[in-house]
Amino acid sequence: SSVLTQPPSVSVAPGQTARISCGGNNVGSRSVHWYQQKPRQAPVLVVYDDSDRPSGIPERFSGSNSGNTATLTISRVEAGDEADYYCQLWDSSSDYVFGTGTKVTVL
Amino acid sequence: EVQLVESGGGLVQPGESLRLSCAASGFIFSNSWMHWVRQAPGKGLVWVSRINNDGSSTAYADSVKGRFTISRDNAKNTLYLQINSLRAEDTSVYYCVRGGGFSYTFFDFWGQGTLVTVPS
Numbered sequence: 442s443s444v445l446t447q448p449p450s451v452s453v454a455p456g457q458t459a460r461i462s463c464g465g466n467n468v469g470s471r472s473v474h475w476y477q478q479k480p481r482q483a484p485v486l487v488v489y490d491d492s493d494r495p496s497g498i499p500e501r502f503s504g505s506n507s508g509n510t511a512t513l514t515i516s517r518v519e520a521g522d523e524a525d526y527y528c529q530l531w532d533s534s535s536d537y538v539f540g541t542g543t544k545v546t547v548l
Numbered sequence: 549e550v551q552l553v554e555s556g557g558g559l560v561q562p563g564e565s566l567r568l569s570c571a572a573s574g575f576i577f578s579n580s581w582m583h584w585v586r587q588a589p590g591k592g593l594v595w596v597s598r599i600n601n602d603g604s605s606t607a608y609a610d611s612v613k614g615r616f617t618i619s620r621d622n623a624k625n626t627l628y629l630q631i632n633s634l635r636a637e638d639t640s641v642y643y644c645v646r647g648g649g650f651s652y653t654f655f656d657f658w659g660q661g662t663l664v665t666v667p668s
Contacts, residue, residue, distance in 0.1 A: 537595035
């Protein structure tokens with residue numbers, strides 16, 4: 442079954458770039474999706490199919506996926522980007538798998 | 549506007565049963581795959597179950613197989629989750645979620661969740 446590993450935390454200064462990794466065996470061969478969850482709120486889809494953005498999500502959010510690592514990049518970080526972020530994929534043996542989650546702190 | 553509104557959560561004793569409901573609006577419910585995802589307090593997201601658009605196919609996480617049953621009523625635009633033999637480890641916020649994409653591999657809209665608490 443798939444296991445998706447994320448760093449527990451990432452800290453970034455406003456205006457800088459945050460990169461969140463999502464590691465797993467041959468992740469690059471599957472589509473990876475990303476969710477943002479602010480405190481006491483439901484998750485929101487921010488990137489799907491590795492690098493596509495839903496309507497209403499700023500261009501500052503982008504994704505990539507290759508080899509054993511998928512990455513969510515948040516450019517020009519703002520205070521409002523402070524949240525937990527989860528990667529997720531579908532796997533025929535594990536069904537829907539979420540990553541371990543990363544807390545992004547804006548300094 | 550897509551809306552998913554869960555109800556039915558609460559404090560229940562170990563071994564009891566509970567049925568969660570999710571009222572959907574703002575989209576063609578009968579065309580959509582639907583899921584339940586849960587999140588224990590302070591923990592990460594865990595997929596629980598999914599049902600296809602007409603209810604003919606379901607799937608469950610191994611941790612809930614045999615105790616949870618997902619169902620839907622397309623005439624009422626409502627998704628359900630029947631939870632039997634509740635355990636302390638079932639304590640979580642349960643989210644009703646719409647499947648997204650042509651292959652339904654991700655979750656494009658989430659409800660606000662309903663909290664189920666099972667004391668140990």
